[in-house]
Structures are given as structure tokens and as C-alpha cells.
Amino acid sequence: MQDFWFYLLEGWHHIISIDALDHQLFIAALAALYLWADWKKVLVLVTAFTIGHSLTLALSVLDIVRFPDHWVEFAIPVTIVLTALSNIIKPRTPESKIQWNYILALVFGLIHGMGFANTIRFMLAKDQSLATGLIGFNIGLEIGQIVVVAALLCVSWVFVKKIKLAHRDWIMILSSAVLGISLKMALERIPF
Numbered sequence: 001m002q003d004f005w006f007y008l009l010e011g012w013h014h015i016i017s018i019d020a021l022d023h024q025l026f027i028a029a030l031a032a033l034y035l036w037a038d039w040k041k042v043l044v045l046v047t048a049f050t051i052g053h054s055l056t057l058a059l060s061v062l063d064i065v066r067f068p069d070h071w072v073e074f075a076i077p078v079t080i081v082l083t084a085l086s087n088i089i090k091p092r093t094p095e096s097k098i099q100w101n102y103i104l105a106l107v108f109g110l111i112h113g114m115g116f117a118n119t120i121r122f123m124l125a126k127d128q129s130l131a132t133g134l135i136g137f138n139i140g141l142e143i144g145q146i147v148v149v150a151a152l153l154c155v156s157w158v159f160v161k162k163i164k165l166a167h168r169d170w171i172m173i174l175s176s177a178v179l180g181i182s183l184k185m186a187l188e189r190i191p192f
Helices: 002-016 018-031 036-061 069-089 095-123 130-162 167-188
Strands: none
Touching (some): 002 018, 002 130, 069 167
16 A cells, blocks of 8 residues: 555656646646636546556556657657647637547647656566556546646636636637747757
């Protein structure tokens, strides 16, 4: 049980820590389209991200899939750039756009999962249960994502409901900020 709690805290820190800016930005880009009333849709969205993240994390830890770190570190901010651009190009939230976001979250979660794979591979000792470590880590990650999403939805509520900023304008402001930061990250990580 001690291993489970250790990995749960690692998953929590993986999304909450200051070093997790890339994951926080991705969650912000995903959640930008939603308001507090849409919290169930956002939970499904971040769970889709966790599923993708978990899958490649497991495949990578099992040494079934492996990609060069420098390409993964570049691909992660590129996924954020693409998600933010998607919000800016079509800032409305029709149902088809929401379905597209679930697919983006799952597929881009696959890429993000590779970002932590090498670290967790070394953390899992031979005598520890791989399943316990991965389950604990992913539960911690999911809890952290829910906290980030709840904070973002509270901020969007303040801007849209209290300050009376148009929802479209909120999407554009948040997505543009995320785009600027993630584009800088991508340019700094170009692997060639």
C-alpha cells in the first residue's frame, strides 16, 4: 500500500508541480471551451487524456514503445499549440467540436504519456508491482487534473458570469495565452 501512495503522490506532483507547466497548459487549452455548467464534459475530457497518457506510459514502461526523449519533449508543446490553435480558429463549442476535443485529448494524451515514461521506468524497481505503480500514478494524475480543471472553471465563471466577458472572448484570451507560452516552449525544444 505504501508503493501505491508513493506513486499516487508522484502522479499528483506530475500535474500540480511548477515543472508540470506543459501538462497544465494542455489542460487549460482543453478546458478553455467550457464553463462551470459543463463540468461533466470536462471530466470526461480529462479522463480521455488520462487514458491516453496511461496507455503510452504503460507501454513505454514495459519497453514495448519507446521514442527519443528530445522528440517527445518537442511533441508535447506542439500538441498544446495545436489544441490552442483549434480553439482560436473555431472558438464556438458545437457538439462536433466537443467530440473532436475528446479525440484530441486521447491522442495527445498518448504523446504526453511518453514524457514521463523514462522517469517512472527507473522508479519502478523489479520487486515492485508495475500495476500498483501505474494505477497509483494515474489516479494521482487524474486527481491533479481535476483540481486544475476546477480552478480553471472557477476563473472562467468569474470572467464570464461576474465580469460579463463574452464566452468567445474568454476562449480567445485563454487560448492565446496558452498558445504564446507553448509556442515558445516548442521553439526552445526543436530537436534538430
